[in-house]
Amino acid sequence: MSSSLARPRRIIRRNNNHQNPASCTSSTNNLPPHLTNNRALHHVISTTLPADYTFEILKTIHRIESLNARHVALQLPEGLLMYATCIGDILQKFSYVNLPSTAAAAITATDTNTNADNNSNSTSNGKTSNHEATSSKGGEPLTISILGDVTYGACCIDDLTAVSLNVDLLVHYGHSCLVPTTCSAVPCLYVFVEIRVDVGHLVDCVRLTFEQQGDDDSDYDGGNEKKKVVECAVMGTVQFRSAVVEAAQRLNRLSSVRQNSTTDQNQVEANTTNTISQNNKQFSNVEYQAIVPQAKPLSPGEVLGCTAPSGLATLNWGEAMMSPKEKREFAKKNKTKTDQESNQDDATNDTAASSPTTITERVMIFLADGRFHLEAAMISNPTLRALRYDPYSKTLTEEKYEIVKMKRLRRDAVLKVRDLLGVDNTNTLSGRKSYAVQHVPNVAAPPRNSEEIADSILDSYQGGHSTNAATTHSSSSIQNTTAISPRRTMGIILGTLGRQGNPGILGRIRSLLHKRGVRTMIVLLSEIFPKKLEMMSVKPNGNGRDNEHGVCAWVQIACPRLSIDWGHYFCVPVLSPFELFVALGEVADSSLWSANDDNPERDERETTINAVEEDGYPMDFYSKAGGPWTNYFDSNKDRRIVAYGD
Secondary structure, X not given: OOHHHHOOOOOOOOOHHHOOOOOOOOOOOOOOHHHHOOHHHHHHHHHHOOOOEEOOHHHHHHHHHHHOOOEEEEEOOHHHHHHHHHHHHHHHHHOOOOOOHHHHHHHHHHHHHHHHHOXXXXXXXXXXXXXXXXXXXXXXXXXXXXXXXXXXOHHHOOHHHHHHOOOOEXXXXXXXXXXOHHHOOOOEEEXXXXXXXXHHHHHHHHHHHHHHHHHHOHHHOOOOOOEEEEEEEEEEOHHHHHHHHHHHHHHHHHHHHHHOOOOOOHHHHOOOOOOOOOOOHHHHHEEEEEEOOOOOOOOOOEOOOOEOOOOOOXXXXXXXOOOHHHHHHHHHHHHHOOHHHHHHHHHHHHHHHOOOOEEXXXXXXXXXXXXXXXXXXXXXXXXXXXXXXEOOOOEEEEEOOOHHHHHHHHHHHHHHHHHHHOOOOOOOOOOOOOOOOOOOOOOOOOOOOHHHHXXXXXXXHHOOOOOOOOOOOOHHHHHXXXXXXXXXXXXXXXXXXXXXXXXXXXXXXXXXXXXXXXEEEEEEEOOOOHHHHHOOEOOOOOXXXXXXXXXXXXXXXXXXXXXXXXXXXXXXXXXXHHHHHHHOOOOOOOOOOOOOOOOOOOOHHHHHHHHOOOOOOOOEOOOOOOOOOOOOOHHXXXXXXXXXXX
């Protein structure tokens, strides 16, 4: 045996006790004692900020000190902007205060090295003197900037503005991490601002709703014979994600208590408010099976205005109720089953499902104070009944959405764009979703910088009267018209409000349009208003100046809900990226064509159930399972323009 083999192995273990306190890689979950034991800090937080709102002040201060940040920007949505100045004052007063001697020495050493290398630059922008005062005890506080632009969601994170302000840390409140911190231009900290609500009251409202319905239903025969199973998909906004999970657990606990006769029912009732009598006759006849669906990469139960879980109407509920361990055991068991055993199990399940003593209803229970996010779940799952619980008014209401009307409006817009661009309508009016998109051959590379973008816009106007395959007309057609129609121009809007617009989707859409000989004009907008687009669009009725070289239709890469909710208020069609893919025939999708208007007097609920039972309008703009029009599809997730074709 060689000596190298006989040599004992050297084991190196990580020593977490000597970790640099100022390192930005240190865990923010293990907060240092000088923050957790600071009574003055806790007193200010409890007396200044609402008790039910979790602003994670200690975690924010720890991140500021770990990054040795000199300038911090706060970005809050409209509903939380009232607390911005209070949060800024707390951060200024308690950051870099009562630091341990080792951490203070590390910060001082960092300041010394930084000032030695960048003395002139630091002096000119005033950041050095401010930070030296901040790092020393009793010095001046660090600089806090509050971003005042409107913030609709996590897609509006304004890290680019933070860069222009020389910010060292951006704290974004009220939304989840849609734009990964690895893609942001400055270090970012997301604070969800979780809100504590009365989950017990929510559960009682659900119980009261379904048990009273069981009492009024004649099929229950007095509420003593038949059993009702309520399959609940519990969802909400990110602020209530803990309450969503807790509500689902409590609903399932009700069923487990009834199944176990040895369990005292009062243990469950003690966790909820006493709004329902202990002797309710229907209590034992209603069983709840609650799940928390997830549209990755969002948190379980989280819904955005443009992204929501889909396919809940056809979901295998029994499998969804299983834990990961149970799913693995179930899959392993199924592999060893014979075909005969599988057929017997299927027959048994069919018999149980069709039992006359059991009634099953599947519903969505949504926790939010408004309808915007709930509408995304209703659009994605049009056949499910939707109940919304408002944690502020403590009311449970049943919500409706005119899905058929919405699809008719969007279908008309898609058909109009097809006519304007000369796309064949015969092959893509039906069919199931298909996300396989062919790469565009022989397409010029999209612009890579601002000069190329400007040149492409100028070329689109100067080439309006050029002769090519898209604008050449036969002599007979020229005789029937007073002038040759210019080549169609379609505008592409890239949203600049935070990170709403994705350059990767822009490059994909531009290549598809160029493939079909359609000129494009790229416009950068932070807010999309009808009057602003009207100035650049074709005048349909000849009112005022005849803008023959204007834009005939728009596609906006900002927020899909803008097209869904307000697209029919614009002078020309304004499509979402998904609708443009359907209009160009790149995706065969039946969801827009299932709104049958042959019989306008037909009951809308019946039309919804029969025509769109499986196909809801896709709400997947930030879903990993979305198509080529979404942010996480293929190269789109890199948020860079890619040239498709040679």
